[in-house]
Amino acid sequence: MSSMMSLSDRSTLKHIGIGITLFVGGGLVSYAVIQFWSSNNRVQDPDLSHSIVELKREIINLKGNLSEAVVELRKELDGIRGSINPKKRTTSTRSRSGTTLSTASGRTAGTFQTACSDYDDDFPSDDEFLSPPDHIADDVIEKQPLPGSDEELNIICVKVDLLNEGTDEDREEAMRILQDNELNHKDSWQLLWRLCRSHVGAYDMRDAYDERCLHAMSALEYAKQAISLNDNSAEVHKWYAISLGATTDFVGTKEKIEYGYELKEHIERALEIQPDEPTLHFMLGRWCWGVYMLTWIERKLAATLFATPPTATVDDALKSFLKAEELDSGFYKSNQYYIAKCYYEKSDYSNAKKWLQCAAQLPCKNKDDRDTHRDLQQLLAKL
Known part of the structure; x- marks a missing residue:
C-alpha cells in the first residue's frame, strides 16, 4: 500500500470529529481530534x-x-451468453420492405420504411437480439x-x-x-x-x-x-x-468519551500493522492535540465518568506530526500547519514561523487545503 494519503482521505480527516466532545454548563464544547462540521439544519x-x-x-x-433480484437476473443473462458463440456480422442479415442503409462493417445505419411496412419489422430478428453489439469484443464477453x-x-x-x-x-x-x-x-x-x-x-x-x-x-x-x-x-x-x-455528534456524552478511548486503540493497532503510514501518525497527532487542549474542568468531568481520563502533551502531538512528515514530507498541508501550532504552543516562534512558511508553499488542491491555508496565514500574521 502506498504511503501517500488520497485526496478523499484528506477531505475526510478535515471534517470528521475524532476525539472527545463534552457537555459543560448546558453548552456543547467540542474538542475534536479531527474537526467536525455540524449541520445548520x-x-x-x-x-x-x-x-x-x-x-x-x-x-x-x-x-x-x-440488488439481489438484479444479481439473479444477471446470472441468468450470463448463462444465456455462455450458451451462445457470439460472432460479428459482416453484412446485414435481414431486409425490410423499406430501404436499408448499411455501413462497411455491416451495421445498420438507418431504415426508410414505406407506408406498406409491417409493424413487426420494427423489432429485431432473433439473431440480432442474441448477437452482442459490434463494439463489444468476443473475448471481453467470454472473460467476464x-x-x-x-x-x-x-x-x-x-x-x-x-x-x-x-x-x-x-x-x-x-x-x-x-x-x-x-x-x-x-x-x-x-x-x-x-x-x-x-x-x-x-x-x-x-x-x-x-x-x-x-x-x-x-x-x-x-x-x-x-x-x-x-x-x-x-x-x-x-x-x-x-x-x-x-x-460522535449523534451519541450521548458517556459514549463520546468511550469512543475517544476506543478510537485511539484502533489508531495504535493500525500503526502496529503499518507503522510507515503517515496518515495514521497524523491522526494520532490530532488525537493527542485534542486531549492536550482539554481544560482542567473538562478533565475533571471525564474523571467522574472514567477512572483514568485520557492524557497527552503537546510534545506527544508534535512527535506524531514530525514522524508523519519524516515518512512523507509535504504529504499534507494540514500536517505542517499542526507542527507549527505545536511549536507556537511551546513558544518556539522561530520554528513555528518556519513550518508555517513551508506549509504556505504547498499547493491548495481542495477545500481542506484552502481552509488550512487561511488558518496558517492568520497564525503567521501573529509572528
Whole structure:
C-alpha cells in the first residue's frame, strides 16, 4: 500500500470529529481530534430524527433486496451468453420492405420504411437480439468474471478506489457499485471497509442532520463487520477509527468519551500493522492535540465518568506530526500547519514561523487545503 494519503482521505480527516466532545454548563464544547462540521439544519426532535433514520434504513434494506433480484437476473443473462458463440456480422442479415442503409462493417445505419411496412419489422430478428453489439469484443464477453468470484472482487476494489480519488459524483458512483455487489461479497472484509469509507464520504458530503447520522452509523456498522472478519488490516482499523469519529455528534456524552478511548486503540493497532503510514501518525497527532487542549474542568468531568481520563502533551502531538512528515514530507498541508501550532504552543516562534512558511508553499488542491491555508496565514500574521 502506498504511503501517500488520497485526496478523499484528506477531505475526510478535515471534517470528521475524532476525539472527545463534552457537555459543560448546558453548552456543547467540542474538542475534536479531527474537526467536525455540524449541520445548520439539525432536526431538533430526537424522536422524529430517530424515525427518519429508521425509515431510511428500511429504504436501504429494500434497495438491497432489489440488488439481489438484479444479481439473479444477471446470472441468468450470463448463462444465456455462455450458451451462445457470439460472432460479428459482416453484412446485414435481414431486409425490410423499406430501404436499408448499411455501413462497411455491416451495421445498420438507418431504415426508410414505406407506408406498406409491417409493424413487426420494427423489432429485431432473433439473431440480432442474441448477437452482442459490434463494439463489444468476443473475448471481453467470454472473460467476464463470475459473480461472487475473487476476480470480480479485485476488479470492483480497483474501480472504486479510482473513483474514490475523483469528484463527489465519482464517489457516489463508487458507493452504488459497492452496494450493487454487496450481496455477492457480503463476507469480504475488503468490500466492507470500502463500504465504510463510502458512507463516511457520503456523511461528509451531506448537509441534513438525519442523513449525516444515517451514513455515520452505517459506516460504523460496516467497519464492525469488517473488523470481525479481519483484525489484521491497517485500513480496517483506520476506517473503524474514522467512522467512530463520525458518530460522535449523534451519541450521548458517556459514549463520546468511550469512543475517544476506543478510537485511539484502533489508531495504535493500525500503526502496529503499518507503522510507515503517515496518515495514521497524523491522526494520532490530532488525537493527542485534542486531549492536550482539554481544560482542567473538562478533565475533571471525564474523571467522574472514567477512572483514568485520557492524557497527552503537546510534545506527544508534535512527535506524531514530525514522524508523519519524516515518512512523507509535504504529504499534507494540514500536517505542517499542526507542527507549527505545536511549536507556537511551546513558544518556539522561530520554528513555528518556519513550518508555517513551508506549509504556505504547498499547493491548495481542495477545500481542506484552502481552509488550512487561511488558518496558517492568520497564525503567521501573529509572528
